[in-house]
Amino acid sequence: MPYVNATPTATFVPPTRTETQRERVPVRIFDNPAQMARAIAEHIANLIQQRRAEGRKAVLGLPTGSTPIGVYQELIRMHREEGLDFSNVVTFNLDEYYPMHPESLQSYHRFMRENLFDHLNIPPENIHIPRGDLLPEEIEAYCQAYEEEIRKAGGLDLVLLGIGRSGHIGFNEPGSGPETRTRLVVLDEITRKDAASDFFGEENVPRQAITMGIGTILDAREIILMATGEHKAPIVRQAVEEPPNRQVPASFLQTHPNATVYLDRAAAGELTREKTPWLVGEVVWDRQMAKRAVIWLSEKLGKAILKLEAADFYQHHLHSLVHAYPSVDALCLEIFEDLRQRIIYPHQLFKHQRVIVFSPHPDDDVISMGGMLDKLVANENQVTVAYMTNGSVAVFDADVRRYLRFVELSHEILGLEGEALARFRKSQQEILDFLARKQPGQVDLEVIQKLKAHIRYAEAVAAIEVMGLSAKHARFLDMPFYKTGTVRKDPIGEADIRIVLELLEELRPQHLFVAGDLSDPHGTHRMCYTAIGQALERYHQRHPREEWPLVWLYRGAWQEWEVHQADVFLPLSKADLDRKIEAIFKHESQKDRAMFPGAYDDREFWQRARDRNRGTAETLNRLGLPEFYAAEAFVTTYEMP
Incomplete structure (x- = not known):
């Protein structure tokens, strides 16, 4: 039977100002995305109810993408099961690809309808999403009008944001500054790569988008940025721990008086207090935390665990760890044996x-x-x-053509004759005709989906x-x-x-x-x-x-x-x-x-x-x-x- 980890997760004392000293904006960390989504949804629900009690509308700035879906699902559940009323809500979405027809599969108009608006009682006239089907000469005036609509609504009470791997918020790519307003932008290469799966290939991703500006976002009374997953951890650390700069547009949230970053444990993984908490505060040295520190020190110094000395620990802010064990040798031997026993032949x-x-x-x-x-x-x-x-x-259309060609060439060997062969050729031609006129991202015929599954x-x-x-x-x-x-x-x-x-x-x-x-x-x-x-x-x-x-x-x-x-x-x-x-x-x-x-x-x-x-x-x-x-x-x- 393999070794089974029975050690509880390391126990941290509640975050203190010392521990978060490198974080330039308040950060809340949750064990999983579901907990984070519930907390944000409850916060939004409280805002809606508070504005209703005041006789006012709640004006929300909303994002798209996979990250906010959990929040949207929880808001829908609150509406259906708890009677949360959205009739006093006004929404302004952050962005939309350009050019983009609102009924396109990749359209943020369609995304928002399918994932939120079709399931709530927000009045249609209260919903605002940037248009991606404008003529080029219409864009500048439209963007100014979008800003005016936000002002007429009384300004944004709360903006919910995701963060791209380039550090963008909305589609404010690296180079964007706090003075920017709603406008047409050119998308960063990383952003287009991230969107490639939605468009079935990077070559199909629009090169531009209309986005709410950083200045518009910073004018909101409250901002929540949310992120999940290990792949977001490096850019989150930059946005939270490094000074505001144009290369990481999300870093400008540090200048807002009421901005908070919500993270799951994975997205927080590169923050100093998560990755190396001993560098910023006191920790409780259980075995799991001690193991993390010893491995970190060993790799940092390029020394095997059993070659580490007391001076190595003292020189790297690990005094308390040394004093938690009888000796450095005992500590290193314990961690070494812990790892060795996890090797299962x-x-x-x-x-x-x-x-x-x-x-x-x-x-x-x-x-x-x-x-x-x-x-x-x-x-x-x-x-x-x-x-x-x-x-x-995830199967290319070319693979379907290849296998159809194989069956066509092998029909005699396979015993495919008479009416069966005629039916195959009829179906084959229908499939080939569809594939010839298929648009990027278009949903396949059911028969093609099945063929791709069988591949x-x-x-x-x-x-x-x-x-x-x-x-x-x-x-x-x-x-x-x-x-x-x-x-x-x-x-x-x-x-x-x-x-x-x-x-x-x-x-x-x-x-x-x-x-x-x-x-x-x-x-x-x-x-x-x-x-x-x-x-x-x-x-x-x-x-x-x-x-x-x-x-x-x-x-x-x-x-x-x-x-x-x-x-x-x-x-x-x-x-x-x-x-x-x-x-x-x-x-x-x-x-x-x-x-x-x-x-x-x-x-x-x-x-x-x-x-x-x-x-x-x-x-x-x-x-x-x-x-x-x-x-x-x-x-x-x-x-x-």
Whole structure:
């Protein structure tokens, strides 16, 4: 049985002025995005009710994107279940692409209707969204009129903001200053890369947008900036801890008297008080916090853990840690042994157990835990790989044409003759005609969506065959939330949870492997994680006396567990890693040029897996632990965190 982390999360004393001394704007940190969304929604609800009591309208500035969706869903729930009245609300959206028709799939007009306005009782005349369908000569006057509408409404009471990886708020890109007002802007390269998945390719992303200016935002009586996910952590630190500057437009929020930054734990990860809290204040030195500090010091100095000396700790603000242990040698030996015991060799892994590997997309299993999957099979475990979504939206149209051409060329060998051949050719021509006139981002015909799903399914089976499994070990759950035909997905619903629960009931697993890298740009990993968590909670309620399955959280496609976070390290030889890469290569539709590789990593997925696994092993080696060719890392728990 592998080592299971039973150590509680490090206990911090309540944040003090000393601890937040590097933060130039108030910051609130939440354990997860759901808690953050509820807190913001409650704050907005209180503002609406306060303005109603005063006989005034509540004027809100609203963003789009994946980050505020949780807030919008909570506001909708309050309206439906608690009777929160929005009839006194006036809204001004921050931005819109240009050019952009309001009915386009990527339009922020459509986004706001589908995700908020269609579900609330805000009077239509109170809703304002910048128009992206103007003639060029109309834009300047329109932008001035938009500013005038805000003034006529009494100014913005509250602006809710996200933050781009470039540091933009709204579409105020690097170079924007606090004097700017609503205007037409040219989009930054990073912004266009981040939007590429919505437009099915960066080449389809508009190069301009109309945005509310930083000056307009700063005129609001209150500002909330929210961010989630590890990929936002570096820019959040710059916006919060560095002086205001035009290269990070969000940093100008520091000059506002009533601005607050709301973060989930992941997005706060690079803040000094989160990453190295001992540098800004007192901490409670439990083992987990001590491990973080010792690993940090070892890597900072380039010295193995067991070679660290007392002077190293004293020179790096770790006096209190030294005094919490009998000696530096005892401290370093304890941390070294803690890490060493987390290295689990294949023969130490469990055998003959029931295992479900949940894979959000049809390739996450081999990308993130291909080495572990290989060892689970070798240890004669009963492994089922559950592919939660069909991945169809990530298949290029050219792949559909290629497979149709294959069937056409092989119809005689396949015995496709007579009426069957005529039906195939008729359907083939309809598909080809549609693809020939298809617009970027247009939703595929249902038959094309199914063909693309089957391409992903066939690749998934080919990949697990490398590990010694077969089609009978694969389950394609085809969860409903994903089947919109677009990048934007529906919220997790009862049907999604029921599908996962039924699989748990059928297989009664002793181990679950779940994607824990929740920063994927599409949000699919996070939504799958949510569905599994809710299904597992119901499963526990139904079987309170049954031994709970051990949950293994894996990462790899979008990020990797840091050494201080991991509970288990699985060493991989060069042959192990080569076999894992071979399995990833079976996903041919995602090879060379994936549809949605993410904006912040140009490497192919097999390269990310290789580099991250090699990197984990190299880190362990630098700390003085045994040297491996590569290693996969996992976090284990009996409850979904």
